[in-house]
């Protein structure tokens with residue numbers, strides 16, 4: 001186990017999400033998960049969250065914003081970024097894992113099959129592109145996993161809440177009260193979230209996509225809110241309205257995994273058109 005990157009596959013935290021939030025329609029089937037025993041995965045997932053909860057402090061988020069929100073790492077066409085993301089190799093079983101592009105396409109194709117608008121389909125296709133952070137050398141715990149507000153008390157509804165005992169912010173009076181540095185119902189726009197692929201991609205795509213799409217991207221890993229409503233006291237009316245979209249999106253993100261991988265080559269022209277309808281040719285990462 002690499003001490004800074006305990007997950008054997010970057011997607012194992014998402015498999016863990018399926019156990020925490022099984023699809024209502026289906027009973028949980030063991031085959032739905034990768035061939036990596038539950039106990040083994042559980043161990044790496046808990047180690048992953050131990051690191052995540054220890055190191056995601058308010059200061060850490062500010063530091064990462066400075067480092068990444070000047071977008072001077074790499075300039076790429078969207079499809080090249082998708083291909084780049086696919087070079088993310090992890091040591092899980094290659095026969096059983098879908099690559100990153102396939103997860104994106106399964107999500108977006110499920111949205112498309114339900115007849116949703118094109119911006120929604122595109123959002124499905126792009127939503128995890130922020131995981132390129134891993135390829136810039138970032139540890140797993142600063143890229144994936146549940147996200148949560150920093151700068152106020154950590155909710156017990158966040159997965160593995162006990163690991164926050166190692167987070168320095170719980171000893172800081174500024175940050176350890178219910179509201180911390182925030183005002184009641186100040187709106188999530190004013191709230192800093194733990195750093196990861198969600199916030200990073202939101203900041204990149206902010207000028208280009210409609211508001212519901214931006215909410216889906218920014219908050220899709222904020223399970224303690226979109227599943228548990230643990231932070232209602234920070235949300236404003238717009239947030240409540242937009243979280244209906246986040247919840248809708250989450251169904252596709254979690255439950256679109258199908259055994260048959262989508263045909264990337266066949267689908268590429270359609271997605272190329274969609275990308276050029278909404279986004280510039282080059283994006284700065």
Ligand SMILES: [Fe+2]
Pocket residue numbers: 127128197220221
């Ligand atoms: Fe994601």
Ligand SMILES: [Fe+2]
Pocket residue numbers: 103127128253
């Ligand atoms: Fe995803």
